[in-house]
Amino acid sequence: MEKNLIVAFGGASPEHEVSVLTAMQAISALENSPYKIRPLYIAKNGKWYSGEYLLDLKHYEDLDKLTKQASSCHFTHNELGQAILTEVKSGLFSKNEEYIIHAVLTAFHGAAGENGSFQGVCEMYNIPYTGSGVMGSAVGMDKVTAKALCKSAGIPVVDGTDFFENQWVDEQDNILNEIDKLNYPVIVKPVHLGSSIGVKVCPDQETLIEAVEIAFRFDEHLLVEKAISPLTEINCSVMGSSRDCRASVCERPMGTEELLSFKDKYMRDDAAKGMASADRVIPADIPDSLSSSIQDTSKKVFGLFNCSGLARLDFLVESNTENFYFNEINTIPGSFSFYLWKESGIDFDQLLQELIKLAVSTHQKKNGRVLTYETNLLSQKAVKGIKGLKGNK
Ligand SMILES: Nc1ncnc2c1ncn2[C@@H]1O[C@H](COP(=O)(O)OP(=O)(O)O)[C@@H](O)[C@H]1O
Ligand SMILES: [Mg+2]
Known part of the structure; x- marks a missing residue:
């Protein structure tokens, strides 16, 4: 039976378009994978869509036409309790399509797709999903909470x-x-x-x-x-589970303005490549000792926030002293930071497949634990003891 991989992207976020790029990159990297790709595109107004039409980047030039050509969709469960993606077919004699979900690849950037909200929806439907869980995603999206947690663990912050x-x-x-x-x-x-x-x-x-x-x-x-000055920015990606993770090489992203702006990151001529198009030095041209301190700190933060899957951790380095500070964590980094893992000999498709496997194994472990009690506390016998309820004489 084919394994349906739901690639989820878009969403009501200023980074909507960047998410579309990340998703399309991932979909093309997974072309020869064992998965059948099913897109789950969330429009800027929050509506959910699926269907083949969403698999072509060119179709995103006209978003009105895109959503008209696509089918609306939702998660539900089948009779066996398996999570499914239902593609709603509108014709009088058309039957809805139902796909049993193997896993969801989360490719959102920013807002509800990255802050734990979408992750919470997957939890409620008991669906395996890539990346961090609700807590790691929520902490990662809140710069104040993330810094406070780091501070309490002795990790330097500005x-x-x-x-x-x-x-x-x-x-x-x-x-x-x-x-x-x-x-x-x-x-x-x-x-x-x-x-x-x-x-x-x-x-x-x-x-x-x-x-x-x-x-x-x-x-x-x-x-x-x-404001740190003179400033060098260094990023590092971490992959794995919170207790067993590894760090990629470090990168030094470069901006043309005094800080790395939206324009530097995404609006250059080669923007279709997404985050991978920004100017960067890989591996970062900094002393080995600084690279390895940043890699160690990255793993520590990934564990501290209970992250899983993959993240990119961004640091600010005071160039003249080499003092470094944790700045932020991106729990769904642009282009999944695949360009950092290439240096370790991991291709983009391998990286994504590893993330999917991690999602499935995390999910299996969770489901192996006791989640409910067999006894129904509301059964006749149990309820008898509770006073003041209607019908309980
Ligand atoms: N304390 C700081 N001192 C100097 N520059 C900073 C500082 N914090 C952030 N920046 C600059 O601003 C950019 C964006 O800030 P950041 O905290 O990464 O927010 P965002 O979530 O928008 O990426 C950074 O990439 C860096 O260039
Ligand atoms: Mg940043």
Whole structure:
């Protein structure tokens, strides 16, 4: 029987298009795999679609036509309790298609696809899915929580302060005093976004106030950090389970502007290649000792956040001192960071197949544990003891 691999992507996220690119790259890499690929495209308005039409990148140039040509779809269970993807067929005499799900390859970037929400849906349907679980995904998407956890584990992070929009309205002076203590220049970031959206380096208070007002358009929670300068950025990917993982070589991404912007990452001429198109030095041209410290720290953070599957961990290095700080973790990195694993002799299709196997084995382990009790606490006998219930005389 064919194994249906659901490739899930899109979603209501500023990184929607980047997710489409990652998914299409993955689908083409899996062309000769034993899996039958079934797309699960979530439109920007949140609707779910499937069907062959979604397998061609060219069709994404016209999103209205795309969703008209595709079928709506949903998860459900069959009579045997197996999770299935139902493709809804609209014709009068058409019958819906039902596919038993082997696993879901999550290829979302940002928002509900990466922050644990979609992972929670898979948990509820008891479907194996690639990447981190609900907790790792949620922590990874919250820059303040991620940094606080790292700090508590002795992993270096850049000093900063965070605040919500209502606090900014009520106690702006206190917040500005806290920011003064960090010493300008500082950097403003929305807590839950990615791709440098709303991120700005501020040399003084005036620029800061402006940047804060702009960033609040994207998120109600902001983080202001001391800006590291001179800055070298180093990333490292980790794969495996939280207790048994390995690190890739490090990369040094390069931006043309002072910080790596959305434009640098995705809007270059060769954007169709996704994250793999950005300029980067692999392996990073930094001392071996620094590379291995960053690799060790990456594995430690991956374990600390209870991640699984694959992630990319981003670090900020103060170039003159070589002090390094954990900056963020991407639990579904652009292009699955495949270009980092190539250096270790792992091809993109091998990488994806390993992620799928990990998803299935994690799921099997979970299902091997006791999840429910055989006794029905609501059976006649058991309920008798509970007073005050209607019908329980
Ligand atoms: N403390 C900092 N000092 C200097 N530059 C920073 C600092 N934090 C982030 N940056 C720059 O801003 C970019 C985006 O910030 P980041 O925290 O990675 O947010 P995002 O989730 O949007 O990628 C980084 O790639 C880096 O170039
Ligand atoms: Mg980043």
